[in-house]
Amino acid sequence: MIIGILKETADNRVAIVPKTLKKFNEKDIEFQIEKGAGVLASYPDKKYEKYAKVSDRLSVLKQADILVTINPIPEQELKLIKKGAMLVAIFSPFNNAALIEQMKELELQAASLDMIPRTTIAQTMDILSSMASIAGYRAVLLAAMESPGFFPMMITAAGSIKPCKVLVLGAGVAGLQAIATARRLGAIVEAFDVRAAAKEEVESLGAKFVEVPGAIDKRDAGGYAVEQTPEFIERQQQEVQKRAASSDVVITTAQILGKKAPILLTKETVDKMKPGTIVVDLAASSGGNCELSEMDKTVIRKGVKIIGNSNLASDMPKDASFFYSNNVANYLKLIIKEGNLHLDLNNEIIDNTILTKS
Structure with missing residues (x-):
């Protein structure tokens, strides 16, 4: 499984920081990150090289099985992503019905982190x-x-x-x-x-x-x-x-x-x-x-x-990225089992966050 991390198009933060990548020891997971994705948040490419492959944006978009961002990927890039891939981001689904529909049409899966229930059991994922x-x-x-x-x-x-x-x-x-x-x-x-x-x-x-x-x-x-x-x-x-x-x-x-x-x-x-x-x-x-x-x-x-x-x-991208990264890592560990995507809709957290499913 390839997990891709993209550079935000209108944000100083990055979705996953190098320190968080240490937590993933699964041999079946490979991380790819877009070149320069963490620079504005004070995380240069060299910090990622030990844990992830630094690549160009197009390669990450086309190869990733799971794409992790903070804000939604620009709509024109959705067609570049392979069918069945999972997008993990803050989609604000109540305000972005057209985007959700477009992802369904393209047979993309989507998980919206802003829909994580604010309960005790979900605290470690509460972005x-x-x-x-x-x-x-x-x-x-x-x-x-x-x-x-x-x-x-x-x-x-x-x-x-x-x-x-x-x-x-x-x-x-x-x-x-x-x-x-x-x-x-x-x-x-x-x-x-x-x-x-x-x-x-x-x-x-x-x-x-x-x-x-x-x-x-x-x-x-x-x-x-x-x-x-x-x-x-x-x-x-x-x-x-x-x-x-x-x-x-x-x-x-x-x-x-x-x-x-x-x-x-x-x-x-x-x-x-x-x-x-x-x-x-x-x-x-x-x-x-x-x-x-x-x-x-x-x-x-x-x-x-x-x-x-x-x-x-x-405006505080270094620490904001660190917090977001830890939250998203805990969510990824919930939906990934033995190197495969595992969406148990009986789990309240997963059921709340999944917007589209292939």
Whole structure:
């Protein structure tokens, strides 16, 4: 069996790092990696040479039985892959129905790592949590760089500066990492989440939990938010507007699995925020938590800077690649038995992730 690792076309990360390849001792598995695939993530070709064959992209595409990437392979290259090959990546199937259909027509198998259930047994494969942790950390650093003021309290001979006020909307993995990072930088932090279970975690990190009564809370939602009633949404927006108006930084992370992200910051809320406020919207790729967010763009409205970026993990490619690599290696070990692809659909993890099967 040949497992191919391709260079990402629009990302600084690489799907598998050299250290992870040491974990595969099966004599029936050969790794091939595209030349330069890990360079942007600080993993040069020479680091791979002991464990994999470094080759050109076309050779990897044509020979691999399993192709591992982070983002989907460009559609025009799918025809180059041999029938029956398995593609392993983050396919975001709810938003890419046409791509999934094309892979079916070409008789390609596909496994979407973003569909791994967020359960205890699947923790070692949970790429969403791994990448969200990095994104939450990076979001605060980005906000600190863009902010016109300090994060910590500063007392100097020239005067005193109050600490930055940070509001985090959504206290999942990304939100909790954002809270922890903002607190380490000396900010005063408030956080909101519809899940009651998040309160203890938020407070354990030294932040204040903002409660809005009446939220629908499903414990089996896998860390995602769930759709709320119109009455709750109205109360929520009123509370968020009040908190956002006095904040210096707002980090938004709330997403609903398979649906558009909930709007937490309306235009009206942004208009009430102070000039110089920084908003980092980590849900921009699924529509954004801020009504004004645009994916991969920075929007400025009345002095408020809104940064739409759902791919901050790519800005820390070395460690993000390391995390992703370990997650994907654990998944590969689940679906490969004795050098052959073994898809046991009775296994919840495999059943959730397989999109197409030849």
